[in-house]
Amino acid sequence: MPLTPAQFERMEYLLGKAQHTSLAPNEQDELRRYVVVEQPGAEDVTFETVVTLGLIIVGAYLLYKYLESPA
Amino acid sequence: MQIPDQWVGALVVGLIILVLGQLVLSCRAYYQYKDDVRNQIDGKIGNIATSLENLNAKIENCTIRIENIYARLESFENKYDRADKELWNRADQIERRLQDKNSQLKEELLTLQTTSDLLMKAGLAGSEDIYKKTKRG
Numbered sequence: 001m002p003l004t005p006a007q008f009e010r011m012e013y014l015l016g017k018a019q020h021t022s023l024a025p026n027e028q029d030e031l032r033r034y035v036v037v038e039q040p041g042a043e044d045v046t047f048e049t050v051v052t053l054g055l056i057i058v059g060a061y062l063l064y065k066y067l068e069s070p071a
Numbered sequence: 072m073q074i075p076d077q078w079v080g081a082l083v084v085g086l087i088i089l090v091l092g093q094l095v096l097s098c099r100a101y102y103q104y105k106d107d108v109r110n111q112i113d114g115k116i117g118n119i120a121t122s123l124e125n126l127n128a129k130i131e132n133c134t135i136r137i138e139n140i141y142a143r144l145e146s147f148e149n150k151y152d153r154a155d156k157e158l159w160n161r162a163d164q165i166e167r168r169l170q171d172k173n174s175q176l177k178e179e180l181l182t183l184q185t186t187s188d189l190l191m192k193a194g195l196a197g198s199e200d201i202y203k204k205t206k207r208g
Contacts, residue, residue, distance in 0.1 A: 009201060013202050016199045016201055016203070019198070054194070055191040055195055056190045059197070061194075062193050
């Protein structure tokens with residue numbers, strides 16, 4: 001089941017926060033859950049990898065939105 | 072008493088005949104013994120000749136077997152050489168294929184790395200925007 005827009009925005013927020021400060025353990029788990037929904041293989045990887053994967057997913061989504069917007 | 076001359080003559084003749092008879096018998100026995108010995112020797116020579124023939128036949132068989140073994144060995148060596156060459160050719164082919172695949176994989180990895188870097192930068196910008204907006208809000 002894909003992420004809802006609210007979940008996606010929450011994931012973007014957590015990723016942004018992770019760049020400025022360290023996330024609390026429950027926030028880390030939450031971010032991991034969101035990333036695992038899009039990429040099931042990320043369940044056992046390190047948190048740094050989760051952040052990288054999350055950023056790639058968000059980047060791809062933004063790029064897709066950008067390409068779709070003129071149409 | 073005087074022995075008559077006829078008796079003496081007869082006795083001498085008798086003795087001579089006896090000696091001659093003994094001589095004849097001795098000669099006969101000698102020749103018979105000689106024939107026996109010759110027959111025995113002939114028999115033994117015949118046996119030795121038969122044995123030699125058998126031995127020759129066996130040697131001939133051995134020679135044929137050795138020739139067969141040499142032929143098989145030569146055939147095996149040829150097969151071994153062919154298999155060796157084929158194996159090296161295949162190893163070379165596999166090495167070339169692996170090198171090609173490796174180059175292809177490196178190119179694909181580079182492309183993937185570049186794409187993921189770009190996506191990550193876009194994601195970072197987007198996430199920072201959302202974070203800052205939410206923080207301000």
